Every structure is written in C-alpha cells, then in structure tokens.
Amino acid sequence: MNLGTRKILDRSFTALGIGSIVIMGMTLLIVLVPIVGKGVGAAFFKGTIEHRKMLFNEFGRGDKAKLNEEIIRADSYRRKAFQMLAGFEAELGRMDPDKQLEYRERYDQVRRSLRPLLGPLPGDEPPALTRFQYGQARWDKAEEKLHDFLYETRWDYSNPNAMAKEYFVTRAAGFEGTSLVRLFPYVEEHLDRMLLPEFTFYWGFITDRSVDAHIFGGIWPEIQGTFFLAVGAMLFAFPLGVIAAVYFTEYAKEGFLTSILRSANSTLAGVPSIVFGLFGLAFFINTLKVSESKSVLAGSLTLAIMILPTIIRAAEEAILAVPRTYREASLSLGSTKWNTIVTVILPAALPGILTGGVISLGRAAGETAPIIFTAAVSVGSAIGLADVFSSPTPALSWNIYNLASEHEAASEIRHVQYGMVLALVSIVLLLNLSAIILRARISKKLKG
Amino acid sequence: MTADAKEVTQTVSGSASVRDIYLPPERKKISGGGVPHVVAKNFSIYYGEFEAVKKVNADILSKYVTAIIGPSGCGKSTFLRAINRMNDLIPSCHTTGALLFDGEDIYGKFTDEVLLRKKVGMVFQKPNPFPKSIFDNIAYGPRLHGVKDRKTLEAIVEKSLRKAALWDEVCDRLERNALGLSGGQQQRLCVARTLAVEPEILLLDEPTSALDPKATAKIEDLIQELRGSYTIMIVTHNMQQASRVSDYTMFFYEGVLVEHAPTAQLFTNPGDQMTEDYITGRFS
Numbered sequence: 001m002n003l004g005t006r007k008i009l010d011r012s013f014t015a016l017g018i019g020s021i022v023i024m025g026m027t028l029l030i031v032l033v034p035i036v037g038k039g040v041g042a043a044f045f046k047g048t049i050e051h052r053k054m055l056f057n058e059f060g061r062g063d064k065a066k067l068n069e070e071i072i073r074a075d076s077y078r079r080k081a082f083q084m085l086a087g088f089e090a091e092l093g094r095m096d097p098d099k100q101l102e103y104r105e106r107y108d109q110v111r112r113s114l115r116p117l118l119g120p121l122p123g124d125e126p127p128a129l130t131r132f133q134y135g136q137a138r139w140d141k142a143e144e145k146l147h148d149f150l151y152e153t154r155w156d157y158s159n160p161n162a163m164a165k166e167y168f169v170t171r172a173a174g175f176e177g178t179s180l181v182r183l184f185p186y187v188e189e190h191l192d193r194m195l196l197p198e199f200t201f202y203w204g205f206i207t208d209r210s211v212d213a214h215i216f217g218g219i220w221p222e223i224q225g226t227f228f229l230a231v232g233a234m235l236f237a238f239p240l241g242v243i244a245a246v247y248f249t250e251y252a253k254e255g256f257l258t259s260i261l262r263s264a265n266s267t268l269a270g271v272p273s274i275v276f277g278l279f280g281l282a283f284f285i286n287t288l289k290v291s292e293s294k295s296v297l298a299g300s301l302t303l304a305i306m307i308l309p310t311i312i313r314a315a316e317e318a319i320l321a322v323p324r325t326y327r328e329a330s331l332s333l334g335s336t337k338w339n340t341i342v343t344v345i346l347p348a349a350l351p352g353i354l355t356g357g358v359i360s361l362g363r364a365a366g367e368t369a370p371i372i373f374t375a376a377v378s379v380g381s382a383i384g385l386a387d388v389f390s391s392p393t394p395a396l397s398w399n400i401y402n403l404a405s406e407h408e409a410a411s412e413i414r415h416v417q418y419g420m421v422l423a424l425v426s427i428v429l430l431l432n433l434s435a436i437i438l439r440a441r442i443s444k445k446l447k448g
Numbered sequence: 449m450t451a452d453a454k455e456v457t458q459t460v461s462g463s464a465s466v467r468d469i470y471l472p473p474e475r476k477k478i479s480g481g482g483v484p485h486v487v488a489k490n491f492s493i494y495y496g497e498f499e500a501v502k503k504v505n506a507d508i509l510s511k512y513v514t515a516i517i518g519p520s521g522c523g524k525s526t527f528l529r530a531i532n533r534m535n536d537l538i539p540s541c542h543t544t545g546a547l548l549f550d551g552e553d554i555y556g557k558f559t560d561e562v563l564l565r566k567k568v569g570m571v572f573q574k575p576n577p578f579p580k581s582i583f584d585n586i587a588y589g590p591r592l593h594g595v596k597d598r599k600t601l602e603a604i605v606e607k608s609l610r611k612a613a614l615w616d617e618v619c620d621r622l623e624r625n626a627l628g629l630s631g632g633q634q635q636r637l638c639v640a641r642t643l644a645v646e647p648e649i650l651l652l653d654e655p656t657s658a659l660d661p662k663a664t665a666k667i668e669d670l671i672q673e674l675r676g677s678y679t680i681m682i683v684t685h686n687m688q689q690a691s692r693v694s695d696y697t698m699f700f701y702e703g704v705l706v707e708h709a710p711t712a713q714l715f716t717n718p719g720d721q722m723t724e725d726y727i728t729g730r731f732s
Binding site: 253323325326327328329330331332333334335336339343344347348445446447 | 532534537539562563565566569570572574576577578579580588589592593625627638641642645
C-alpha cells in the first residue's frame, strides 16, 4: 500500500470516528435535554395558592398566617365570580322552561370547566377524592385549564375523507344576552389574583409520599422502592457472582461440565427481562413461596437472577486480568490457594469486580419487566424495612410505565412522570459515576 | 544421608568429589555448610509428553550459592521451579524420579507443598511486589503463618529489609505503595519478602534480567551477603554473573544436566566439550 492511500485511509477512519462520536453525543443531548428540562419542572414551577393549601393540609407545611391572608385575598376575587354564578342561577330560575333547559346544559359545562381552576364551587357536595378538593396547583396547567374554560372544543366532521378537525368556540357566545357573559372576561383577567401564582421550589417532590395517586405530592415511595429492590438484588447477586467467578477462574477444571456452565451463563445474560419476570413469579412466589404474593424479596431475587451473569462475567474478567506473578509470589511465600485468592487476587481484581457490580446495580434499578409480576404496585406508600419480606412496593421504573399508560389522569400529571424519569436517570447516572470514581480511586491505590 | 550424598556426588560429571573444591581466596569455606540440601535422583519433569528435564542427578549443597546456566529452553527454570513446586500451577506438568529436600521427597504423596514453599523461598524474573504498602508486602508471609502482633511484625519487617539491604532506602516510607519503588528496589523488596518467612533455600529465577546494571550489582552484592545463611540457587543467562556470585555451577542443555562443578573449575577447566562451547559463546 503506498503512502498516499495509507494517509487517505488513516484520515477517513479518523473522520468516521469523530463523526460517530458527534452523532452519539447529539443523540445523548436529544435524549437528555428534554428529560432534564421537563423533569426539573416537577420540582421547580409556578405554584398556585391551591398548591400551598394542599401542602398545608396534607403535609402540614407552610406558614399558616400567610396562607390565611392569601386565601382571604384570593377569595375576595373569587367571590365576585361566584356571585356571578349565583346571579345567573337566579336568572336561570326566572327563564321559561325551554330556554332554561338549553342554558342549564351549557351552564353545567361552565361549572365543570371552572372546577379544575378554582376547586369545588359553592353549592357542590364536598368531593371525596383529594384531586377534586383543590383547584389547579400549577400555573402552567392553570393556563391550559383557562383555555378550556373560555373555549368549547368542537369537532368539524364536514369532510368525510379526512380526520375530524378540532376548533374552538367561545363559551361566552353561548350566554349572549345573559348576566353570565361577564364571567368569562372577569376570570380571564383576574385568574392570577384568584390563584396567586408564585415561583415554587417543591423539594418535597423527592421526599413526599404521593397524594391521590400522584395527582399531588412526591415520589418518595418509588425512590425508596427502587432503592430496596436494587440493593436487595445486589445483596443476593454480588456475593454469589463473585464466588461463581472465583470458581470458574480458579477451581473449575476445563471440561465438558465447565463449558456447559459457561455457555449457560452467557445464555442467561441474553434472556429477555420479561422472561425473568415470569420466572420470578412462577419460581419464587408460586413454587418457593418466599412470600404470599408480590414482595420486595421476590422482586430482588428475580432481579438478582437477571444481573447474576453480568456480575459473574465482569468478576471473571477482572480476576483473569490479575497478573500471574501476584499468584506466584503469594504461593511461593507458603500461602494456600484460598489465602492467595482472598488476600491477593480479589483485592487486585476489586476495581473490575466493583465496576461490574455497580453497573448491574444501575441495571437492576432501571428494569421494569422483572418486577411487574414480582414486586411492583402502581400506588402505595413507602414501606418499612421490616416489610420487605411481605410487601410489594412502588418503584420508579414501573410507575413511569404506569403513569404513561395506565393512570386514569395521565395527561394531567405528565410533570410527575417526567420527574420520575429524571430521578431514575439521575440515580443510574450517579451509580455509574460512582463506579468510575471508585474504580479510579482503587486503581490509584493499587498502583501506588 | 551421607551414603546418599556420596552416591550423588559421584554422578556429578567432571569432578570426583564436589566437596573438596578449590575456592578462590574471597570465597571462604562455610562452616556447617556443604551438606546435600536438595538431592535429585533420576529426576525428570514432563510437560504433557515433552520431557523438559531429563533424569537429573545432582546434589545442591547447603549454604553455598549454586548457579544454573544454559541456553533458553534448556529446562533450568523448570528445574528450579520444581524445588518449591511452582510447576504445580501448570496442570500438564508431572515428574518421575525423586527430588529430595532434607531427605524428604518434594513430590511425595504426603508432602505439604504449602509447608515446603515456606522453607523454599523464591524470587522471580520480574519484580512482583503486591499492590500493597512496603510494610504489608514484607509482613504478608509472616501474617500468613500466624504472626499477628504488630511489634513482632515491625521487627520482622526491619530485619528482612536490612538483610535485603533496602532498609536505609525505604525506612521512612514503609506505608507507601511498593509499586512506587524502582525496579531494583522492588526486586530487593521481593528478596526481603521471601526472607521474612525465614526460608532455608532461596531460589532466584533470573532475578536481574529485568534490571539495569547498577541494580544488578546491588542484587549480586546482596547474594554475597546472604551466602552462608541460606542455600541459594540462581538461574542466570549471564555467565559473568554466574562466575561472580556462585560457588557451584550447573550447566543444562536440552534438559540434560551436562556438568555440575565448582564454578571456578567449570569456567576455567570445563569437563565437557559442550560446556566449553557454551561458556566461550560458541552457541547460546
């Protein structure tokens, strides 16, 4: 190969390398930026007085005197709106029955679209669910709800060949000529004074229980559940994996059985996680009966089985990478094989073993499928350490899925879902970061 | 024992009796030394089918320095590593004949290789300190064998480092990682680590091949210091080194022990044509 071709090949390869790294970085940015941006919105947002009321009633947090003063201030504006409602109801009573029927329906729609903004209206039964006891807690949501209040959504079916088009009609138009027509501009203009939005840092998002299935409150039960499950999985898988790796590298004689075991281990690493989930249900819960039904214990065991092959392989590679000379030195000093493994080989292999361990920990924290049948519930409170043997737990990975697909008010609480995603991604990234730091520190210590 | 020794000495080619040797003036006879310490009788080592060491008969005399020379692949390292059974690490390796240490068969059915290795220390070609502190490196052996008391350990560490002529260089940084030392220092540390378990025999497997001349000279001086206290066997590629440090020399060629004689004699008046060809550099 002549010099010119070689140089061209060299350059094009460098260019390809840089290109792929740039693409990777961009992808990472495209994934991470929305996650961080929207996830942060779960804790930093413009909170309304309804949020502060909720915090005070549910968590006893906040300044009571200030809150009362605010409530009085907000109510002075709300009262006018309520008076308009009452005025219209009186007007409605005086109408002839036909007209009354027509307006009644539209008026009910108005009330229905006002409740998400201001909470229960005068004359309503006190609602049972917490989510209906408060108005809109977030100002960004309140602005959307204001639109729903001002405009009625209609669908245009005129073109049978295309999908129906959405269009908006002002509700005010429906009440032309009545006293209620004044309500709409009034609410639009005074909404901020009725809700008193102010910039809020809701740190409780991390540490609070959830209120009424994540409509309000935080995600502590999920974080704790994820922590229990991942650490529990590690408790089972790490010692077992390291011992198995020691067996494979130090004791197993090369033979049929060993190669079968090795390939079984590799196969296990490639099994889809949902299969582990079903296996966990069938084996740990139905057969071994480690718990009555779903429990953290069963989930941890299932996750442990799932991450075991990774840990074994990482530990095996780390042990094989320990220089043969360490082994020789130790043995030549009259050390037994066992002693050599414990005092020389494992300490020298520790960085690699730990890296494998922490990466597996991150994987255990993030997996959803294995815990669906074995450990996860969608709504629940944080469980105590004593309950891990018998109680299921909410967990970040499962609840992200749940909020995205199964929650009855999913579209109302996207911010919670993003918050959970950010929390999970942060936990996994932190774990991986700590693995890198740990590895660097131990390697540095070993190298002197 | 004496009967054995007599029998073996006769098999050593080129000399009637290795005990009545000519020693240069600087190499004094060692009182209490000269007893056969390691005795090989028709001793062969195989790697699978391959016979790496062929029917060696020799006796290694206590407290003296024996050098093993020979071209690469001649089986000299294999023979050395057989003495503390480091060859056990190679699964296909097996032996025939007998290799006796203090009259006991090293490859005997009931020999405890861990106990044996405690008595037969070894220093390897490349310095191989553990990735631990200097102190922990030296204390590793004694700790293994049950010394727990810190004071005793400190005494052992100091004594071993002094014997290995390393104490003055490292006494103020015993807690530092041993991998921070220079190559020569690391190798002397390995010697000290071996001495800390108080072996009877010191096996040196090309201990200076990875070192620069200055560090090599230090190791050679160290061997002179230790001569008389331990039975020392050193495998070397460097014939000047063999002639400088050893009392006896064994020359291996293709697994056969060609000649085993006092060093001065082997280098000045070799008993075998092959030996002469090798030491004069006609092949290597």
